[in-house]
Amino acid sequence: MNAHGTAHKYGDNVDTDVIIPARYLNTADHAELAKHCMEDIDAGFTAKVQPGDIMVGGANFGCGSSREHAPVAIKASGISCVIASTFARIFYRNAINIGLPILECPEAAADISDKDEIDIDFDTGTIKNITRGKTYKAEPFPDFIKEIISAGGLLQSALRS
Amino acid sequence: MTITQKILAKAAGLESVRAGQLIKAKLDMVLGNDITSPVAINEFNKAGFTSVFDNTRISLVMDHFTPNKDIKAAGLTKQCRAFAGKYDITNFFDVGDMGIEHALLPEKGLVAPGECVIGADSHTCTYGALGAFSTGVGSTDMAMGMATGIAWFKVPSAIKFVLAGKLPPHTSGKDVILHIIGKIGVDGALYRSMEFTGEGVHSLTMDDRLTIANMAIEAGAKNGIFEVDDITREYLKDRVSRPYTGFTADGDSDYDEIINIDLSAIRPTVAFPHLPGNTRTLDEITEKVTIDQAVIGSCTNGRISDMRKAAAILNGKRVAKNVRCIVIPATQQVYLDCIREGLAEIFINAGCALSTPTCGPCLGGHMGILAEGERAVSTTNRNFVGRMGHPTSEVYLASPETAAAAAIAGYIGNDIFD
Numbered sequence: 001m002n003a004h005g006t007a008h009k010y011g012d013n014v015d016t017d018v019i020i021p022a023r024y025l026n027t028a029d030h031a032e033l034a035k036h037c038m039e040d041i042d043a044g045f046t047a048k049v050q051p052g053d054i055m056v057g058g059a060n061f062g063c064g065s066s067r068e069h070a071p072v073a074i075k076a077s078g079i080s081c082v083i084a085s086t087f088a089r090i091f092y093r094n095a096i097n098i099g100l101p102i103l104e105c106p107e108a109a110a111d112i113s114d115k116d117e118i119d120i121d122f123d124t125g126t127i128k129n130i131t132r133g134k135t136y137k138a139e140p141f142p143d144f145i146k147e148i149i150s151a152g153g154l155l156q157s158a159l160r161s
Numbered sequence: 162m163t164i165t166q167k168i169l170a171k172a173a174g175l176e177s178v179r180a181g182q183l184i185k186a187k188l189d190m191v192l193g194n195d196i197t198s199p200v201a202i203n204e205f206n207k208a209g210f211t212s213v214f215d216n217t218r219i220s221l222v223m224d225h226f227t228p229n230k231d232i233k234a235a236g237l238t239k240q241c242r243a244f245a246g247k248y249d250i251t252n253f254f255d256v257g258d259m260g261i262e263h264a265l266l267p268e269k270g271l272v273a274p275g276e277c278v279i280g281a282d283s284h285t286c287t288y289g290a291l292g293a294f295s296t297g298v299g300s301t302d303m304a305m306g307m308a309t310g311i312a313w314f315k316v317p318s319a320i321k322f323v324l325a326g327k328l329p330p331h332t333s334g335k336d337v338i339l340h341i342i343g344k345i346g347v348d349g350a351l352y353r354s355m356e357f358t359g360e361g362v363h364s365l366t367m368d369d370r371l372t373i374a375n376m377a378i379e380a381g382a383k384n385g386i387f388e389v390d391d392i393t394r395e396y397l398k399d400r401v402s403r404p405y406t407g408f409t410a411d412g413d414s415d416y417d418e419i420i421n422i423d424l425s426a427i428r429p430t431v432a433f434p435h436l437p438g439n440t441r442t443l444d445e446i447t448e449k450v451t452i453d454q455a456v457i458g459s460c461t462n463g464r465i466s467d468m469r470k471a472a473a474i475l476n477g478k479r480v481a482k483n484v485r486c487i488v489i490p491a492t493q494q495v496y497l498d499c500i501r502e503g504l505a506e507i508f509i510n511a512g513c514a515l516s517t518p519t520c521g522p523c524l525g526g527h528m529g530i531l532a533e534g535e536r537a538v539s540t541t542n543r544n545f546v547g548r549m550g551h552p553t554s555e556v557y558l559a560s561p562e563t564a565a566a567a568a569i570a571g572y573i574g575n576d577i578f579d
Contacts (some may be wrong), residue, residue, distance in 0.1 A: 013347055013436060017545040022524040026226060026233035028200045040552040060348035062436060064545060065524070066283040068299035089352050089383055094299035138298055144183060144313075147377055154301050155208040158309075 001122040001150065003101065005052035007046065009114040010038075013057035014084075016070040016091065019062065025069055027153035031120040033069050034076035051078040053119045058084060058109055059113070062091025081120055083127065085109040096145055097154040103127065105138035122149075162462040163416070164386050165354040168294040172277035177239060180318035180415075186220070190271060191306035192280030194262055194520075195223040195245065199237045200300035201281060202244045205301075205307060214247045214310030219270060220252040220280075221245050222262040225520045230527035251444035260492025260518045263287035263375060263460035268402030268492055272387045274407045279303065279312050281509050284460050284542065286377045289386035290370035292407050296384045317383045318346075319354035321416040324361030325423035331578050333470065334369030335462055335560035338376040339430040341422065343440030351381035353417060356410065358388055361424045367396040368466040375461045376542050379437040397482040431538075431573055432558035443563065443575050450557065454484040454537040455568035456549075457561050458516075459523045462540035463491025465498050467561040474506040475511040481571030487522060487529045488515040513568075525549045531556075538567045 018041045020033055038045040055074060057071035061084035062070060071094045074082065077078065081093065095102045101122055108127045110119035112118065118132040125140035141149065162170065162177060169427025170178045172186035193201055198221050213219060221241050226234035240257070245253035252271060259265065263284050266272050275291035278285065283297035305367065306312050322341065342349070355377045357370070363375070370387050387393070389407025397405070423501055428442035457463075457471045468490055480486040488508045490496040496518065499505045508515045521528030522540040531537055531550030536557065539549065545557035566577040 015543075015545045017524070017543065019549050021547050022196075022526055023524075025196045026231060026237065028203060028237075034195055040547040045429060060351065063347060063381065064543060066197065066281055066285075066297040066299055068281075071299075072200075074354065086351060087346060088348070088381060090299060090378075091295050093302065097299060097301035098371070142183070154305055158305060159208055 001010050003052065003054065003120040005054050005080055005110050005118060007054050007114060008049065008117045009112060010041070011057045012039040013060045014057045015064035015066055016067050018064060019070040020067065020073040023099050025067060030072055033073040037073040037077045046077060049077050049079065050116065050156050052080045053078060053084045054110045055079045056084070056109055059084065059086050061087050063088035066090045068094045068098060071100045075100040075117050083112070096148055099149055099153040101149055103138040105136050108136035108138065111136065136159055163354060163356055163410045163414045164292070164388065164408045165294050165319060165384060166316060166365055168275055168277060169314060169316055170273070170494040171460050178316045180316055182316045183313060184316060185311050185313055186277050188279055188306050188310050188312055189276035190218050190220060190278040192220045192222070192262060192266065192278065192282065192285060193243055193281060193303050194239050194282055195227060196225045197281035197300045199240045199509035201307065202240060204301050204304040208304070210308040212242060213307050214487060217251050217259055217309055218310070219250050221250055221266060221551050222254045222516065223256060223259050224261050225524065226526050227259065227519055228256050258493060261463055261520055264491035264495065267291060267371065268494060273397065273401045273403060274393065275405050277308050283378045284375050286382065287371055287375040287460060289374035289377065290367065290385050290387040291389045292385055292387060294386065294395045295443045297378060317352055317354045318319065318417045318419045319356045320350055320420060321356045321358060322420050322422055323359035324357060324422050325359055326361050326423050327364045328424045328427055331429050331562050332427045333517060333560050333562065334365060334372035336427050336430045337422070337424065338373045339432050339440050339558065340427055342376065342380045342438045343430065345380055347379060347436050348381040350377065353382055355382045355385040357385065361390065362387060362425065365391055365494055366466060367392055368464045371464065372461055376437065379542060380504040414526050429560060429563045431563065432544055434544050434555040434557070437542065437544060437558060445574050446573060449572040449574040451536065451572045452484055452538050453535040454529060454531060455564045456529055456537060456539040456541060456548050457564050458489030458491060459520065459541040460491065461542045462561050463489055463495065464560045465495050467540065468495060468499050468504050471561040471565040473571065474562055475513065475569065478511055478569045480512040480568045484568050484571050486568040487516060488513045489516045490518060490519065492518055522549055538573055539562045
């Protein structure tokens with residue numbers, strides 16, 4: 001499994017209120033949520049994001065509310081992977097449970113700049129920064145989590161077994 | 162093992178567990194609200210489940226956008242109501258008997274010490290105050306929990322907080338937890354348990370402990386947990402009739418860190434925008450931070466002792482001109498107690514709006530949204546960008562006493578208790 005796209009870079013403590021503000025939580029519709037993704041910190045995000053692009057954050061990415069609408073909005077906006085130095089724990093499990101790949105890699109999170117071209121190999125945890133000619137290494141997922149992501153989410157993987 | 166590890170071992174049917182181990186645990190309660198449950202119900206249906214694991218161990222609480230704030234929100238509660246009817250969910254709480262979930266579940270005796278609870282709401286960690294393992298999850302985990310009664314966890318390590326002494330006047334559990342988050346940071350306990358112990362714990366009321374455990378998530382923690390003592394047992398006496406186990410940590414438990422907290426040194430504390438860890442004590446605020454709104458309520462501070470403390474400050478006073486003060490008792494019982502104890506009259510005479518229970522303004526849902534550039538002092542738990550309304554508005558987190566005093570003064574400053 002691989003991902004390839006342009007990086008959208010953010011800072012530390014990107015919280016779920018800015019990923020998808022609560023004023024839009026009166027719907028569970030994925031496409032509708034995607035329209036407002038990152039609106040309060042990056043109003044231009046939805047206009048510039050392309051299918052396959054990579055989101056990059058610093059420490060504690062996804063902190064705050066347990067709203068699954070946050071990883072759903074990111075995934076539905078076309079993002080294929082989120083890289084951060086650390087993730088808030090509820091966001092981490094939500095992303096896995098809905099089948100949005102995420103990688104913890106402090107080196108990549110610090111080094112990647114906005115608009116860099118990134119290539120990811122999930123099996124090995126290798127992140128390539130094509131723009132800068134650099135390679136970073138993230139811990140690959142344990143098998144248990146790989147299985148959930150490849151099935152497309154927790155319920156799908158439970159049904160499969 | 163730590164308290165949390167002992168509960169998780171029991172829930173997983175294992176003799177012992179260690180930090181980092183992946184386990185599957187049996188759940189005693191699965192919780193959702195009107196925002197997160199519809200997403201879970203959609204997933205539940207999409208996966209083709211046709212039954213719930215136990216209709217008495219699921220709680221659906223319609224508290225966030227209720228009473229329905231708009232047509233779409235009305236559709237969400239309608240969907241939950243239909244699901245609750247179809248699967249005969251006994252703990253379905255709708256307008257009229259609902260309260261804010263994390264005030265309601267303990268009050269109704271739906272959580273007991275030693276139990277393993279998940280909730281599709283990040284502040285589910287509140288029930289650690291009762292010595293339960295409880296943690297926030299997303300809607301997919303909730304769907305899986307409702308269908309199977311099981312959730313996967315990575316066993317957390319822990320930070321031990323040893324509390325000593327007694328709180329000084331004008332301080333409460335809110336000031337303790339804001340002080341701790343200010344000290345360790347918003348990711349200071351990431352993935353870990355926060356275990357509160359020490360003789361100082363016995364001087365904290367149940368409401369103080371619920372407030373402290375409630376905001377463990379704001380330090381990134383998986384859960385916050387207290388040992389069961391006489392105060393816990395007294396709280397549970399008329400609420401929980403089933404047997405329960407109060408676990409204690411082993412003497413040789415391995416903690417990542419041990420932090421000593423002197424309660425007598427705690428001062429009224431305020432978290433400035435836009436992070437709960439951005440704290441200053443009132444003494445350190447030399448300027449006057451003018452406010453447009455004060456919110457007293459939420460799963461963090463909407464319990465009866467919070468109402469009493471706010472009322473004691475507001476008694477016989479008036480909220481400053483140009484400040485909207487919104488008081489929201491967290492449950493119907495708290496609301497009724499406010500009326501019976503004469504607090505409702507104090508709030509209304511002081512010029513406050515007194516509302517039916519709702520999470521409303523805390524997350525910028527309804528019942529007190531901020532306009533561009535406006536500021537609020539609030540007893541809620543988050544002050545992120547745009548949390549209570551417009552992206553340029555600001556939220557200052559504080560205790561009920563501090564919020565009430567600021568509402569009267571019209572600003573947050575070091576002389577508001579003078």
